[in-house]
Amino acid sequence: MLKVGVIGAGHLGKIHLKCILELKENYDLVGFYDPDDQRRQLISKELNIQAFDNQLDLINSVDVIDIVTPTIFHYEVAEVAIKNNKHVFIEKPVTATLDEANNLLKLTENHPVKVQIGHVERFNPAVLGLGEKEIHPMFIEAHRLSMFNPRGTDVSVVLDLMIHDLDLVLNWIKSPVNNIHASGVAVVSDTPDIANARIEFENGCVANLTASRISMKQMRKIRLFQKDAYISLDLLEKQTQIIEISDNEPNESNQTFPLETPKGTKFITIDMPEIQQVNAIKEELKSFAISIEQNTTIKVSLNDGVDVLKIAYQILEKIN
Numbered sequence: 001m002l003k004v005g006v007i008g009a010g011h012l013g014k015i016h017l018k019c020i021l022e023l024k025e026n027y028d029l030v031g032f033y034d035p036d037d038q039r040r041q042l043i044s045k046e047l048n049i050q051a052f053d054n055q056l057d058l059i060n061s062v063d064v065i066d067i068v069t070p071t072i073f074h075y076e077v078a079e080v081a082i083k084n085n086k087h088v089f090i091e092k093p094v095t096a097t098l099d100e101a102n103n104l105l106k107l108t109e110n111h112p113v114k115v116q117i118g119h120v121e122r123f124n125p126a127v128l129g130l131g132e133k134e135i136h137p138m139f140i141e142a143h144r145l146s147m148f149n150p151r152g153t154d155v156s157v158v159l160d161l162m163i164h165d166l167d168l169v170l171n172w173i174k175s176p177v178n179n180i181h182a183s184g185v186a187v188v189s190d191t192p193d194i195a196n197a198r199i200e201f202e203n204g205c206v207a208n209l210t211a212s213r214i215s216m217k218q219m220r221k222i223r224l225f226q227k228d229a230y231i232s233l234d235l236l237e238k239q240t241q242i243i244e245i246s247d248n249e250p251n252e253s254n255q256t257f258p259l260e261t262p263k264g265t266k267f268i269t270i271d272m273p274e275i276q277q278v279n280a281i282k283e284e285l286k287s288f289a290i291s292i293e294q295n296t297t298i299k300v301s302l303n304d305g306v307d308v309l310k311i312a313y314q315i316l317e318k319i320n
Contacts (some may be wrong), residue, residue, distance in 0.1 A: 166218075
């Protein structure tokens, strides 16, 4: 069992603490640190866990550090943890700047630790519902809309919301980015609150991503179009739909309809996989523990986090 400590006990940090408490087979929660003394006392009493007076004492007491601070503090906490040979989980985005992210990569070359980035949508039940389905889309459309919340406005909507979909897209499209077009508007904060990006890949795939944090409704939907298939993911409602067209009538019990075409009869199959309703944050933290204990590949690696941050900043450059 891994001894773990959480640094940062704001809204998301408190969720992490609760999830770790439930993962008793994987983690022993030693305690947490937050610079706000009043918050430390309240959460320590509420969750019955030890609050540390400084983060270094906590780092020295555990095997794993879970960083859930504001983004601007990710690097300084992760640097100390890695230099002390602690495994590190870092909430997205990995760091505030690309230089910081690259410095963390260099640090891990000399320290035998595992680092996972909290791109939680990889563990969304709708995404997990794809199972072993081969994903090789040529066009992706993503909409991520949220009502305004002052929490998170320390970074642009690209780093706050769109980055979730960027991670999924880069995980699906194993091809270099060829070109980026982007636009955005700052409405209620000092950085873009609405943004759209069109990303063109060398293999011909195009991803069109829209993110807004001043919408009147919530939406997190992704549609993927690939040869002979259309895939729809509702990340908010946790629903997955796969529509495929084939030459032969499938044997499965899915809904199937014949379609007459100039090339003969085709068959359209509609599949709505059964979705296992899991807590995505709990699943990513569990996955990290298993990767450490079994010395297996991290599902969302530090390299993944750096690659996503790199594209995010290219989008921001186009907007600026």
